[in-house]
Amino acid sequence: MLIAVAVSIPIIVLSYFFVAEKNQNIEFTRAELDGTQYLRPLRKLMTDVAAHRDLASTVLAGDGSYAGELDKASAAIDEDLKAVAAQQGKNELAAAEDLESVRADWQTLKSKLPTYKLDQSFDQHTRYLTKVLQFSALIANESNLVLDSDVDSHYLVDALVFKIAKLDAEISAGRAIGAAYLASGGQGQQGSSRKGELAAASVKINDALYETNHFIRFAAGKSHPRTEAALATAITEAGKATSAFTTLLAERVVNGTGELLPVKDYLAAAGAPLDATAKLWVATVAELDRLLGERSAALQRSVELEIVVVGLAMLFTVGFLFLVARAITLPIKHLSEVADRISLGDLDASIQINTRDEIGELGERFRRMQVSLRDAMEALERHGS
Numbered sequence: 231m232l233i234a235v236a237v238s239i240p241i242i243v244l245s246y247f248f249v250a251e252k253n254q255n256i257e258f259t260r261a262e263l264d265g266t267q268y269l270r271p272l273r274k275l276m277t278d279v280a281a282h283r284d285l286a287s288t289v290l291a292g293d294g295s296y297a298g299e300l301d302k303a304s305a306a307i308d309e310d311l312k313a314v315a316a317q318q319g320k321n322e323l324a325a326a327e328d329l330e331s332v333r334a335d336w337q338t339l340k341s342k343l344p345t346y347k348l349d350q351s352f353d354q355h356t357r358y359l360t361k362v363l364q365f366s367a368l369i370a371n372e373s374n375l376v377l378d379s380d381v382d383s384h385y386l387v388d389a390l391v392f393k394i395a396k397l398d399a400e401i402s403a404g405r406a407i408g409a410a411y412l413a414s415g416g417q418g419q420q421g422s423s424r425k426g427e428l429a430a431a432s433v434k435i436n437d438a439l440y441e442t443n444h445f446i447r448f449a450a451g452k453s454h455p456r457t458e459a460a461l462a463t464a465i466t467e468a469g470k471a472t473s474a475f476t477t478l479l480a481e482r483v484v485n486g487t488g489e490l491l492p493v494k495d496y497l498a499a500a501g502a503p504l505d506a507t508a509k510l511w512v513a514t515v516a517e518l519d520r521l522l523g524e525r526s527a528a529l530q531r532s533v534e535l536e537i538v539v540v541g542l543a544m545l546f547t548v549g550f551l552f553l554v555a556r557a558i559t560l561p562i563k564h565l566s567e568v569a570d571r572i573s574l575g576d577l578d579a580s581i582q583i584n585t586r587d588e589i590g591e592l593g594e595r596f597r598r599m600q601v602s603l604r605d606a607m608e609a610l611e612r613h614g615s
Contacts, residue, residue: 256533258374259526262383264321265373266515266522269390271313272366273511276395277504278306279336279362280402283355284497287406290348291413293493304340311336323372324365332365348410356403363395380525382457385449386518393445394511397438398504401472404431405500408483412493429484432476439472442507446514457517464506464513471506475499561589565596572600 282303288296311333318329339354346354370376370391378384408431411424446465450458478499482491491499561583571579581600583593 256529259522261374263522265375266519268317268323268369271317275310276362278310279359284406286351288409288413290351291410293413323369382454383521385445389445390514393442397442398507400434400438401503408496412490412496416490425484432479435476460517461513464510468506468510471503475503
């Protein structure tokens with residue numbers, strides 16, 4: 231029994247560390263899945279804040295017909311913050327004061343908006359969007375998403391947290407500037423300045439689109455056919471919609487010489503690529519969830535298999551040691567019984583050991599001793615007679 235325990239201890243210790251490492255990886259992956267759940271309401275918040283900024287720019291530039299839409303966007307942001315708080319209640323991935331700061335800054339922005347001029351509104355909204363993006367990055371870090379080193383998921387995380395968000399921000403900025411330009415009539419020095427900003431915005435949008443496609447393609451491609459199939463359509467549609475918007479921006483707004491494009495048409499044109507990137511984000515997070523879920527399940531199966539293998543190894547070890555012990559103790563017990571019988575005078579006791587190992591040698595020596603004792607006793611009897 232002591233031998234079995236001594237042999238089993240190293241197996242148990244090594245198995246413990248193996249299972250502990252696998253469990254750490256499982257917890258790591260589960261935290262990532264919590265992170266993707268947290269990012270969903272944050273994504274909605276960023277989308278609605280961007281829409282609020284762009285509508286505010288339109289209204290402050292002189293088109294009051296969008297005041298109702300602005301109020302709806304404001305109400306949507308309030309609901310988004312409640313959804314983020316609810317998610318925080320499920321997965322406390324951020325410090326309470328960080329989330330409170332995000333909420334308080336929105337209340338400040340909302341209350342001061344009536345006093346802002348157009349440029350002030352744009353700047354304050356942009357600062358708030360940056361803060362929400364930083365909060366999203368914090369969540370991604372605390373949930374291990376940005377620490378994910380697997381190629382298939384690493385680039386999806388980067389696209390999800392940073393690249394698609396950057397593309398959205400550039401498109402939204404172009405939407406806000408363009409709406410303000412068109413709503414104000416596009417005249418004077420200010421109009422010329424906004425034209426220049428729109429030209430720069432077009433370049434930034436194309437650069438952001440390239441980075442987004444570049445990172446998602448790294449995660450997809452021929453080596454990951456399921457990811458490629460899941461994202462191919464969304465990538466293509468986002469590229470087409472974004473390119474169509476930048477073309478319109480250049481040809482009808484920046485370089486246009488005729489009648490100004492109606493604000494309504496411009497907002498609709500800018501909304502198309504934002505809708506497409508929203509679908510790309512949804513497809514990307516769904517694919518990331520699939521990869522993380524499969525990874526977690528594979529790790530769980532690995533742990534279960536390890537437990538089964540260790541259990542079988544333990545049973546085999548104990549069984550093997552039992553047989554070895556039995557092969558040793560039974561012959562020794564037999565020799566002990568024979569020795570007792572010899573000590574009582576039974577010199578003809580049979581020794582039933584025929585193995586060719588050390589026990590067999592011991593048995594052969596007992597036989598020789600038995601023969602010697604028998605001969606000695608016979609010699610004594612002859613001498614006595």
